[in-house]
Amino acid sequence: MVELAAGFGWLAACHSTPPLTDHEAEGKHLYTVRCAHCHEENDLALKKVPPDLHNIFKRGTLPSGSAASDAQVQSVVRAGKGMMPGFSGRFTQEQMAALLAYLHTGLR
Numbered sequence: 001m002v003e004l005a006a007g008f009g010w011l012a013a014c015h016s017t018p019p020l021t022d023h024e025a026e027g028k029h030l031y032t033v034r035c036a037h038c039h040e041e042n043d044l045a046l047k048k049v050p051p052d053l054h055n056i057f058k059r060g061t062l063p064s065g066s067a068a069s070d071a072q073v074q075s076v077v078r079a080g081k082g083m084m085p086g087f088s089g090r091f092t093q094e095q096m097a098a099l100l101a102y103l104h105t106g107l108r
């Protein structure tokens with residue numbers, strides 16, 4: 001019975017998370033299409049496993065140890081890093097902003 005109550009508590013907490021804004025949802029779409037196949041699935045079986053990007057901004061530093069700032073993340077996305085391709089010219093400024101907004105949600 002206690003476990004059941006805890007279970008409902010979790011559900012309630014889950015439902016109380018505010019829904020993504022349209023801007024964040026656009027970023028989620030871009031992340032799903034462009035980033036998740038590497039960062040969630042590593043479908044190319046890269047030897048350096050693409051790092052987990054959940055909560056990167058909350059952690060304060062990127063997996064490489066650089067500061068987790070918008071500017072730093074944008075520059076990695078534009079220029080690429082190691083086995084990660086650069087996306088320079090592939091996102092409009094508005095799309096880049098949406099992608100960052102979604103990364104700021106911690107990847108919900």
Ligand code: HEC
Pocket residue numbers: 031034035036038039044046048049050051053062063064065066073076077081082083084085087099
């Ligand atoms: C082809 C696979 C691949 C794709 C696609 C990809 N990444 Fe990466 N990503 C990597 C790998 C591998 C690394 C680790 C690079 C290293 O440290 O050598 C990385 C690292 C990162 C880092 C951490 C950089 C740091 O300094 O620690 C961020 C942030 C990042 N990627 C964001 C993204 C975003 C956002 C997208 C989508 C626009 C994306 N990546 C798409 C493979 C990928």
